[in-house]
Amino acid sequence: MEVEAARLIGAGLAAIGAGAAAAGVGYIWGSFLQGALRNPEAADGEQARLYIGFAVTELLGLIAAVIGFILLFG
Amino acid sequence: MLKKKRDFTVAEAEGGGIDPMSQFKIEPIAGVLEQGQVAFTNSSLWMLLTLAVIWVFMWGGMKRELVPGRWQLAVESVTGFIDNMVVSNIGPAGKKYVPYIFTIFIFILFANLMGLLPIGFTGVHPFTVTSHILVTGVMAVMSFAIVLAVGFWKHKLKFFTLFVPHGTPLPMVPLLFVIELVSFMVRPFSLALRLFIAMTAGHVLLKVFASFVISGINAGPEIGLLVSIPSFLLMLFVSALELLICAIQAYVFALLSALYINDAENLH
Numbered sequence: 001m002e003v004e005a006a007r008l009i010g011a012g013l014a015a016i017g018a019g020a021a022a023a024g025v026g027y028i029w030g031s032f033l034q035g036a037l038r039n040p041e042a043a044d045g046e047q048a049r050l051y052i053g054f055a056v057t058e059l060l061g062l063i064a065a066v067i068g069f070i071l072l073f074g
Numbered sequence: 075m076l077k078k079k080r081d082f083t084v085a086e087a088e089g090g091g092i093d094p095m096s097q098f099k100i101e102p103i104a105g106v107l108e109q110g111q112v113a114f115t116n117s118s119l120w121m122l123l124t125l126a127v128i129w130v131f132m133w134g135g136m137k138r139e140l141v142p143g144r145w146q147l148a149v150e151s152v153t154g155f156i157d158n159m160v161v162s163n164i165g166p167a168g169k170k171y172v173p174y175i176f177t178i179f180i181f182i183l184f185a186n187l188m189g190l191l192p193i194g195f196t197g198v199h200p201f202t203v204t205s206h207i208l209v210t211g212v213m214a215v216m217s218f219a220i221v222l223a224v225g226f227w228k229h230k231l232k233f234f235t236l237f238v239p240h241g242t243p244l245p246m247v248p249l250l251f252v253i254e255l256v257s258f259m260v261r262p263f264s265l266a267l268r269l270f271i272a273m274t275a276g277h278v279l280l281k282v283f284a285s286f287v288i289s290g291i292n293a294g295p296e297i298g299l300l301v302s303i304p305s306f307l308l309m310l311f312v313s314a315l316e317l318l319i320c321a322i323q324a325y326v327f328a329l330l331s332a333l334y335i336n337d338a339e340n341l342h
C-alpha cells in the first residue's frame with residue numbers, strides 16, 4: 001500500500017505547482033492592469049504580449065496538472 | 075498487481091459514481107478500434123460536426139452584402155481580428171499565412187466551444203476534440219513544419235542564425251546556441267500540451283463539481299442544501315470561465331503559431 005499512498009501524496013504535491021503558476025499568472029495580469037491604468041492609451045497595443053506571457057506562465061501550471069493526472073490515472 | 079492498484083485509484087477518484095475521465099474515452103461508432111483498423115469514432119464525429127458548424131457560420135457571413143447584416147459583421151470581425159493579429163506580428167509578408175492561422179484559430183475555437191455544450195443523454199455526450207494530445211499535437215506539428223519549411227526555404231542555412239541572438243559575445247555562442255535550439259525544439263510540445271491539458275483540466279473540474287452536486291442530493295436534503303447549491307453555483311462560474319479559456323486558448327495557439335512563423339520569415 002506504500003506505493004499507492006506515495007502516488008496519492010505525489011499527486012497532491014503536484015498541485016502545489018498549480019498554485020505557484022496561479023501566483024505567476026496573477027502577477028502578469030496585475031502588472032498589466034497596473035500599467036494599463038497608468039497609460040490606458042498604450043494598453044491595447046500590449047495585449048499580444050500579455051497573452052504570450054500568460055500562455056508561457058500558465059503552461060508551467062498545466063504541466064504540474066499533467067503530473068498529477070499521470071500519478072492519479074496513468 | 076500494479077494493475078489492480080490502479081483500478082482502486084480510479085474507483086477512489088470516481089466520487090459518487092462519476093468518473094471524470096470517462097468523458098474523454100474514444101469509442102468507435104462504426105468499425106472496431108484496434109491496431110491496423112480504421113474506425114469512425116466519436117472524435118471523428120465531433121470533428122465533422124465542428125466542420126459543419128464552421129461551414130454554416132462562414133457560409134452565412136460570406137454573401138458579400140453591400141450593407142452587412144449582423145451575421146456578416148460577426149464573420150468579418152473574426153476574420154479581421156485574425157488578419158490584424160497576423161499582420162501586426164509578421165508584417166506585410168504575413169498576409170499569405172492568414173488562411174492557415176485563421177483555419178487553426180476557428181477550428182480550435184469551435185471544437186472547444188462545442189465540447190462545452192451542456193447537453194448529455196444517456197451515453198451520448200459532447201466530445202471535446204481538442205482534449206486529446208493526438209489532435210493538438212498534429213496541429214502543433216503542422217505549425218512547426220511550416221516554420222521549418224519557410225525558414226529553410228527562405229534563408230537556407232542562414233536559418234541557424236535564429237539560434238544566436240544579435241550581439242552575443244563569442245565565448246557565449248556555443249552555450250546560447252544549445253539553449254536556443256532546445257527552446258526551439260520544445261515549441262511543438264508546449265504548443266500541443268497547453269491546449270490539450272487546458273481543455274482536459276477544465277472538463278475534469280466541471281465533472282468533479284457535477285459529481286459533488288449529485289452526491290450531495292443523494293446524501294439527503296440537509297447535506298444537499300449545504301453542498302449541492304454552492305457546488306452548482308461554482309460550476310456555473312467555472313463554466314463561464316471555461317468559455318473564456320476556450321477563446322483564450324484558441325487565440326494563444328494562433329498567436330504563438332504566428333510568432334513562430336514570424337521567426338522563420340524575418341529571422342529576428
